[in-house]
Amino acid sequence: MKKTLLILIVILSLVPLMGQARQLLQLKGSEITPEIGALIKQHNSQVRGLSFNFDTQFPYDLPEGSDAIFYEDIPWEKDFTSLINNPGGGPVYLSFTHPGDFVISQPDIGNPMVVRFEPTVEHWYGESFVLIGITSQPYDEEHPDDYEAAFGLFRITVTSVPDPPKFANLPPNNTFYIDEDTTLTLDFEDFISCIDSAPTNFNLWVAQVQDPIGLDLYNVMVSQPGSPSGHTVTFTPQQNYNNPNGVPFRIKAMDRSSFAIGEIVITLVIWPTNDAPEIVSYYPEELDLELNQNDTQHFEVNAIDVDGDALAHSWILSGTIGGLPYTEVVSATHELDHTFLYPGFFTLTYEVSDGSETTSMVWNITxxxxxxxxxxxxNPLQPCFPYGVDVSLSVPPGFEGATIYYTIDGSDPEMGGATTMIYSLPISVPPIPDEEIVVTIKAFFYLESAPPASQIVGYTYRVSGKVADPVFTPTGGIYDLPVAVTIETSNSGATIYYTTDGSEPVPDNPGTYEYTGPISIPSDTEMTITAIAIRRPCWLDSEIVAQTYNVTGTVTIDHLQLTPPPGYYEIDFGSSLDVAVSALQMTPAGATLWYLVEETLSDNLPGPSIPNSYQYIPGTTEFSFDRPTHIKFRAYAADWQHSITHTFFYDVHMPTKILPFANGTVFDPAPHTSPEPLMVYINTLTDPPGAPIYYTTDGNDPTNDPALRYYGGPITLGSQHHSYTIKAMAHDPSIDPSGIYVGEYHITGQIEMLQFDPVPSSYQNPQNVTISTNTAGTTIYYTTDASADPDQLYTGPVHLGIGVHTLKARAEKEGWD
Structure with a gap:
């Protein structure tokens, strides 16, 4: 939109006013000053008849109230009837000038009060002052002062609207033209300019109208760096694409200030051009080839013409044969199989043509x-040379005098190569014991007068010998443990075959096995292993070697029973525990049993030639133990592994004893509950005699420490209501101490007198009598039968009715009087 302008337009209705009407009609813009406005108001005050009805509002603003908004670039109409006072009711005529901002007209013949305002400047908006005169007679320009007129000053406001960017300078029909396989780059600042802001202040979008040919793929691709703010756009057709009818694109431009959007469609016409044939693939892909004489090589080319023209093919082979130039068309199709009968350097050219354009490619062939x-x-059937070989080299006829170059490490020889030698004498490959010698000889020749160098020819020579005999580890013999036999040969490439039944090993025969790892021989097995080492097809077989193994096993004690069985035993002083082997079974049956007796367990094991170890003789060997003793057994047999060791423990003890009294205990009196103090004796008769006795009365275990308590006489238990635990032991220093003898004594007392409540007396009413004692834990019995003993358990007050009653009661408590 253009910057707001303030334009004063004066429209006058001419009335006689001291010759001033003509002057008012000629006023322009800023010439309408406040003084002029005051003059018009003064003039209107003197006019009689027609008048405007807004004297208090001067100038009068239009549009007003419910009027439509006056937008820029759009004509606007106003019916002035409501603004005019016409007391006489006669005709009214409007008069106005024609200012530069508007074209003012009266479009409605039936209603001349309707005035049309049409802006004369594109995109103009703002305020403009208009002077309108009203008269009762038509205005006569030649006699403008002959009429009485009233004037109205109006301020007309034109409202701005957002203006979209403007498109200009485009080619006819908005169509651009390019040739096939070319691109078009447009700077849209040359074709778009903003109206409401700076000319280049717009965002640009280019939208595809054409259908896609793939994912985000079109016949014409569009790139717009910096989109949407970037204004440079490149249109790139797909290769060989053309479209004389044109490809449409929708162009949108948005003013960044007003956000108004303008839109057009442009068309890109792509003129077709003739395309040369295109080679899309070929074989071989290597264009510099080295072939050998008499080789047949396949050549193939796939070509297309995007224009659909028919294609013609041609293959041309050129070079020198026998010193003479040579050229020949060898095929007229898209492929060729050619046998090269002559050595030399050649060029093979392929050409394809659509009649106008030709495309070619070339192979350089040696x-x-x-x-x-x-x-x-x-010889493939016998490729080895067991005793070495001397290899001679020569050239074919026609190349006499050529130099032969060769290698013996398998690499391709080359002139001047580090490992390449010039042939002069036969090449010797001698044998090496136990090793296979593999030598690959490669050679070519070169005759300077007849290049190129020959093809490389190579052969592999294998020099062998006789395979070394198999070696067994361990060797054959008698073994008492399972054996794992390994078989080896010093010839690293040989395969060992063996049997386990003594027969001759033959590969692929039943019972013949390929050696892959140690051969396990279990216990109680005799086996003859026969083996041969073979390395074919080149080597001579080894001799057949056999070894015999006799594996016995491990002696086992299958059943060994001792009577009495191992365990804890106490014996009397001067006696012993006799133990015998009551059952014995071993494998093998002829095994011998050896034993070892120890008081303290050690790492020593029973067996022949072992100190303090003895052979068990059934029916003869006996065992007597008077203290804790370990006895170990192990079995042996010739050529067998000895058995595991069986160990038994007899925990034999000879304790001191205190002999009992006639009451069956070592205490007199025997432990019991007594209502009176006691004198307790411990029997001093011991086994063995004279052993010292130790005791405690506090429940702790006694020890043989005289500082604690050594028994020398009776023990007094004098406190009533007290329990005593007497513990006693005897210990002869030459043997084990006795066990601990325990006596529990409880000194009680006498139950206190029973009490009756109420006391015995005469009563006028029945009574409930309670019976009690101060001794806790008692049980009370009673009776009301004067001739009987109390036998009824007291559980609560005894009810005595009217009459004479004798109530008898007694209290009991175990161990109390």
Whole structure:
């Protein structure tokens, strides 16, 4: 939109006013000053008849109230009837000038009060002052002062609207033209400018109208760096694409200030051009080839013409044969199989044409002559030479005098190569014991007068010998443990075959096995292993070697029973525990049993030649133990592994004893509950005699420490209501102490007198009598039968009715009087 302008437009209705009407009609813009406005108001005050009805509002603003908004670039109409006072009711005529901001007209013949305002400047908006006169007679320009007129000053406001960017300078029909396989880059600042802001202040979008040909893929691709603010756009057709009818694109431009959007469609016409044939693939892909004489090589080219033209193919082979130039068309199709009969350097050219354009490609081909002749040549059926070989090299006829180059490490020889030698004498490959010698000889020749160099010819020579005999580890013999036999040969490439039944091993025969790891021989097994080492097809077989193994096993004690069985035993002083082998079974049956007796367990084991170890003789060997003793057994047999060791423990003890009184205990009196103090004796008779006795009365275990308590006389238990635990033991220093003898004594007392409540007396009413004692834990019995003993358990007050009653009661408590 253009910057707001203030334009004063004066429209006058001419009335006689001292010759001033003509002057008012000629006023322009800023010439309408406050003084002029005051003059018009003064003039209107003197006019009689027609008048405007807004004297208090001067100038009068339009549009007003419910009027439509006056937008820029759009004509606007106003019916002035409501603004005019016409007391006489006669005709009214409007008069106005024609200012530069508007074209003012009266479009409605039936209602001349309707005035049309049409802006004359595109995109203009703002305020403009208009002077309108009203008269009762038509205005006569030649006699403008003959009429009485009233004037109205109006301020007309034109409202701005957002203006979209403007498109200009585009080619006819908005159509651009390019040739096939070319691009078009447009700077849209040349074709778009903003109205409401700076010319280049717009965002740009280019939208595809054409259908896609793939994911985000079109016949014409569009790129717009910096989109949408970037204004440079490149249109790139797909290769070989054309469209004389044109490809449409929708162009949108948005003013960044007003956000108004303008839109057009442009068309890109792509003129077709003739395309040369295109080679899409070919074989071989390597264009510099080295072939050998008499080789047949396949060539193939796939070509297309995007224009759909028919294609013609041609293959041209050129070079030199026998010193003479050579050129020949060898095929007229898209492929060729050619046998190169002559050595030399050649060029093979392929051409394809659509009648106007030709596309070609070239292979450079070196054909090598047949290589050197080897003597001898390895025989595929017998490729080895057990005793070495001397290899002679020569050239084919026609290449006499050529130099032969060769290698013996398998690499391709080359002139001046580090491992390449010039042939002069036969090449010797001698044998090496136990090793297979593999030598690959490769050779070519070169005759300077007849290049190129020959093809490389190579043969592999294998020099062998006789395979070394198998070696067994361990060797055959008698073994008492399972054996794992390994078989080896010093010839690292040989395979060992073996049997386990003594027969001759033959590969692939039943019972013949390929050696892959140690051969396990279990216990109680005799086995003869026969083996041969073979390395074919080149080597001579080894001799057949056999070893015999006799594996016995481990002696086992299957059943060994001792009577009495191992355990804890107490014996009397001067006696012993006799133990015998009551059952014995061993494998093998002829095994011998050896034993070892120990008081303290050690790592020593029973067996022949072992100190303090003895052979068990059934029916003869006996065992007597008078103290804790360990006895170990192990069995042996000739050529067998001895058995595991069986150990038994007899925990034999000979304790001191205190002999009992006649009451069956070592205490007199025997432990019991007593209402009176006691004198307790401990029997001093011991086994063995004279053993010291130790005791405690506090419940702790006694020890043989005289400082604690050594028994020398009776023990007094004098406190009533007290329990005593007497513990006693005897210990002769030459044997084990006795066990601890325990006596529990409880000194009680006498139950206190029973009490009756109420006391015995005469009563006028029945009574409930309670019976009690101050001794806790008692049980009370009573009776009301004067002739009977109390036998009824007291559980609560005894009810005595009217009459004479005798109530008898007694209290009991175990161990109390």
């Amino acid at each position: 054909v090598k002559p047949i290589g050197p002749i080897f003597d001898p040549v390895p």
